[in-house]
Amino acid sequence: MTMSLRKSLLIIAVGWLALITLLHAAINLHAFHPKSAAIEQKKFRIGFLPVTCHLTCPVTDFINKQLTGDNIFEPVRFNGWPELKEAYLSGYTPATFILAPMAMALREQGVPIKIVYLGHRDGSAVMVHKDSHIYRMEDLRGKRIAVPNRFSNQRLLVFRALKQAGMTIDDIELVEMPPPDMPAALYAKAVDAISSGEPFMGQTELDGYGRVLWLTKDVWPNFISCVLAVHEEMIKTKRDTVQRLVDGIAKSGKWIDKSMAHRMETAQFVSKFYYNQNPRLLTFVLSKPPDRVKYTNLTLRKPDFEEIEQLGRESGILNGSAHFEDYTDASFVTDESAVQPYAWEPNEQRAH
Amino acid sequence: MVALFLTAWGLAVRLSHSDLFPTPGNVVRGIAELIEKGLLLKYIIASLFRVSWGFTLAVVIGVPLGLVLGWYSRAFQAFNPLIQIFRPISPIAWIPVAILWFGVSDAAPIFLIFLASVFPITVSAIAAVQNMQLVYLRAAQNFGLSTGELFRQVIFRACLPQIITGIRIALGVAWLVVVAAEMIAVNSGLGYLIIDARNAGKRYDLVVAGMVMIGLIGLILDLLVRQLEKFDEVRWGYSR
Numbered sequence: 393m394t395m396s397l398r399k400s401l402l403i404i405a406v407g408w409l410a411l412i413t414l415l416h417a418a419i420n421l422h423a424f425h426p427k428s429a430a431i432e433q434k435k436f437r438i439g440f441l442p443v444t445c446h447l448t449c450p451v452t453d454f455i456n457k458q459l460t461g462d463n464i465f466e467p468v469r470f471n472g473w474p475e476l477k478e479a480y481l482s483g484y485t486p487a488t489f490i491l492a493p494m495a496m497a498l499r500e501q502g503v504p505i506k507i508v509y510l511g512h513r514d515g516s517a518v519m520v521h522k523d524s525h526i527y528r529m530e531d532l533r534g535k536r537i538a539v540p541n542r543f544s545n546q547r548l549l550v551f552r553a554l555k556q557a558g559m560t561i562d563d564i565e566l567v568e569m570p571p572p573d574m575p576a577a578l579y580a581k582a583v584d585a586i587s588s589g590e591p592f593m594g595q596t597e598l599d600g601y602g603r604v605l606w607l608t609k610d611v612w613p614n615f616i617s618c619v620l621a622v623h624e625e626m627i628k629t630k631r632d633t634v635q636r637l638v639d640g641i642a643k644s645g646k647w648i649d650k651s652m653a654h655r656m657e658t659a660q661f662v663s664k665f666y667y668n669q670n671p672r673l674l675t676f677v678l679s680k681p682p683d684r685v686k687y688t689n690l691t692l693r694k695p696d697f698e699e700i701e702q703l704g705r706e707s708g709i710l711n712g713s714a715h716f717e718d719y720t721d722a723s724f725v726t727d728e729s730a731v732q733p734y735a736w737e738p739n740e741q742r743a744h
Numbered sequence: 745m746v747a748l749f750l751t752a753w754g755l756a757v758r759l760s761h762s763d764l765f766p767t768p769g770n771v772v773r774g775i776a777e778l779i780e781k782g783l784l785l786k787y788i789i790a791s792l793f794r795v796s797w798g799f800t801l802a803v804v805i806g807v808p809l810g811l812v813l814g815w816y817s818r819a820f821q822a823f824n825p826l827i828q829i830f831r832p833i834s835p836i837a838w839i840p841v842a843i844l845w846f847g848v849s850d851a852a853p854i855f856l857i858f859l860a861s862v863f864p865i866t867v868s869a870i871a872a873v874q875n876m877q878l879v880y881l882r883a884a885q886n887f888g889l890s891t892g893e894l895f896r897q898v899i900f901r902a903c904l905p906q907i908i909t910g911i912r913i914a915l916g917v918a919w920l921v922v923v924a925a926e927m928i929a930v931n932s933g934l935g936y937l938i939i940d941a942r943n944a945g946k947r948y949d950l951v952v953a954g955m956v957m958i959g960l961i962g963l964i965l966d967l968l969v970r971q972l973e974k975f976d977e978v979r980w981g982y983s984r
Contacts, residue, residue, distance in 0.1 A: 409796055416793035416850075419786050420932045442943050468848065471939045475848075475928055478840050484847035572942040579764055668940055 435466045436626075436633070439476045439488035442469060442667035443571065444590040444677055444685050445511050445618035446489040450666035451644040451658055455734045464636055469666065472570050473541045480505070480621075487622040487637065492697070493704050494543035495621045499719035500711055504624035507692060507720040509638050511618035512645075515685025516546055516608040517593040518553070520585045521578055522601055529557035529605075535584035538569040538577060545617040546587040548703040553611045561707070578602060589617060590685055591669065594677040607684060614689070616696055627721055638724035639731075645687035646733035648678075655679060657738040692722040766949035771956060774949035783937070788961065790932035791922050794850060798857025798925075799918040806862045806914075807907060810869020811899055820870065831863040835921045843928060853925035853933075860925075861918040868910025872903035905978040912969045919962045923954075934958050 440446040449467050456463040468485055470476040473494070480488045481503065489511050498505050518537070520526040526535065539547040547566065554560060569577060571588035575596045578586050585605060586593070596602025608615040620641055627634055648658050659674035667674070677684060694716045704710030725731060750768045757767045766774070778784040813820045835856040846852040876899065884898040926935030934954050941950035973979065 405800065409800060412789065412793045412796050415789045420790045420793075469931065471927065471943060474840070475843060478843040479848050482844045482847055484843070570942075576764055576948075667943070669943070 435464065436487060437466050437468045437485045438637075439468050439470055439479050439485040439490075441471070441473075441476060441489070442669065443588075443592070443618075444515050444674070447648065447658065447662060447685075448511060448620075448641045448644040448687060449489055450662045451648060452640040454661050454665065455644060455647065455736050456640060459734070459736055464633065464640070467666070471572075473543075480623075483623070486626050487620065487634075489618050490621050491541065491543050492545060492616050492619045492700055493548065493709055494541070495619060496697075496701065496704065496714060496719050497543055497710055499714040505621050505719065506624050506627055507619045507621045508627075508634065508722075508724050509620045509641055510616055510690035510692065511620055513614050513616060513686045513689060514607070514609045514683065515590050516549060516587065516615060516617055517590070517684075518550070518585050518587045518605040519578060519593050519596050519602040520605050521581055522603040524584065524603075526584065526605060529553050529559065532585060533559065533563050534565075536565045536567060537585040537587065538567050538574055538583045540571050540588045541568055542709055544588070545615065545700070546589075547709075548700065548707060549608060549612055549615065550587060551703055551707045553606070556611065575599070575602070590677040591673045594680075594684075595673055598673065598676050609683060614696070616700065635724055642690065642725050642728065642731045643734045645690050646731055647736070648687045650733050652679065652682065654738075655682070689728065691725050691728045692716075692720050764948055766952050770949040771952045774947075774953040775956070778937075778950070778953060784957070787932055787934050787937050788957065790930070790936075791926070791934045791958075792961075794853045794925065794933065795857055795918050795922055798854040799861050799915060801854070801858045802862035802865055802914060802918070803911060806865030807869050810866040810907075810910075811873055811895060811903065813866070814870040814873025814903075815895070815899060824870075827863065827866060830859075831867070834924075835860045836924045836927075839924070839928060848928055848930065850930065852928045853922075853930060853935075856925040856928075857918045857921055860921040861914040864914040864917055865907075865910050868913070869903060869907050872906035872910075873899060875906075876902050901977065905973075905980070908969075908972050908978055911972075912966065915965055915969055916962065919958070919965060922958065934961075 438449055440449040453463050453465070453467050465487070468479070470479065473491065476485075476488060476490065477494065477498070479485045480490070481498075490505075492507065495505050495507050526532060537550060539550060541547070550564075550566065551561065554563065567583065569583070569586075571592045574583075574586040574588055574592050577583050578596055579599075579601050586596070593602070593604075597604065620638070622634055622637070648654055655678040656675060659678050660671050663669045663671040663674050697716050697720065701710060701712065701715070705712050754767045754769070757765050775784065778787075813823055838856055838859055842852040842855050846855055880898055880902045884894055889897065922933065923935035923938055926933040927939055930936055934957050937957075938951050938954040941947040941954065
């Protein structure tokens, strides 16, 4: 009697584990798709977040799949900076979209990381509640501002804006907050101002409780926030793969910026297949105004990074031990005017 | 009681004029949307998969470890400080370690769930052995059992009721940490649903939908484990 009970419990437990594993493998891992398993092995992974700063990552993936039915890399979506960074450090994602100052700080700490291309220009904002009486930087005195991370360029942006207004960091209170939580925090007036990459800023405007204090282009034209970075080892051993990756990203950037129709198409497929957001959001952010975020002029330029270095030192996140030549490899695209956008038009090949 | 709670919730949202916080109706529609897209089943399976493995590992390692540590007081003195140091560390703190060791595969959340549930199991097994009534041992010694037999036939059985209580608590904890464990970039699961919905803009209906599903499945799991307590082998241990 007791043996049979114990046995039946064991059988139930083993049976359950087998069943749930099989279901998980079939439904979530697609382990029984004949082609996926073999190909996934060869592809390298790129980390990205569902923000417009990383838009060229899914766009490259999507267009490549439309053109050739396949892509050279597998985009892996993360939900926060720490996890994205740790996946890079562990070698799981040999290439990643990352905050420029974070990549620079990692380099200072001896991590073999090289920035190979920019992710975008502009594409950030400082938002306040529409009912607030904050209309100028000076009005933020004594107020609480949320930024995504201490290594975020938004923090440096606030530093720069403070400097322009003749204020210092002690005049405000900075808090760190994951961007997806920012709209709700502003809505609830838990913070007085928020700043992160899009589309989280546009969302507050779209939902009717946020007001733009300023867009990045007003305070820091050609602002850089996120970059594409790859492991140094990958540049040494698989230079042609990195070249193809950067070429793809550059072509995508040009493709997005080629016409408003492209931007609108981007909003649709990226929202649907990659970001899992309401397309309304990206549509808004990519069009109102059209230069809210830009995807051209993305080659690495020394003066841009020297400015970030200097602000980084002033704000205490960089120690100045790594320089442009250490943390970048600008050789993959030297002349952006030679880059042609992807030759793909959505309407022609809408068959998916 | 549940109906009362739902009514109060709906009223509170309406009275506060919040257009961010969802009403029960929004949440039901959110769940319907997930079912329609076929996501709900996918996510439930993914979460159950991770919890099943993490928890099974915890039982397989935790119970024998607890029995041995409970029996050999020297081993207990050696290992107990270590256990007590590791026990209060939240699985969230382990996320970086899990990513560095296991990358962003299923192994990382399984590891986190294992960590969260192995300690309650081990500790309850230790306590069970230490509180065992001596009469069983005396009887066992009279029969001259070998060490292996002693563990299997006497100690394990005498401690089973308390071990099962520990397992019940641990299963609750394992299910509790599923949100934290799925914060790692896995792309499925109920925890992932919550984190993903935060990314998706104003989709707090899906956030609460994820919470509701986690709660309901937690309830079912607890009911199932309670069934274990009804078996003859352990019923003597629950004086009711």
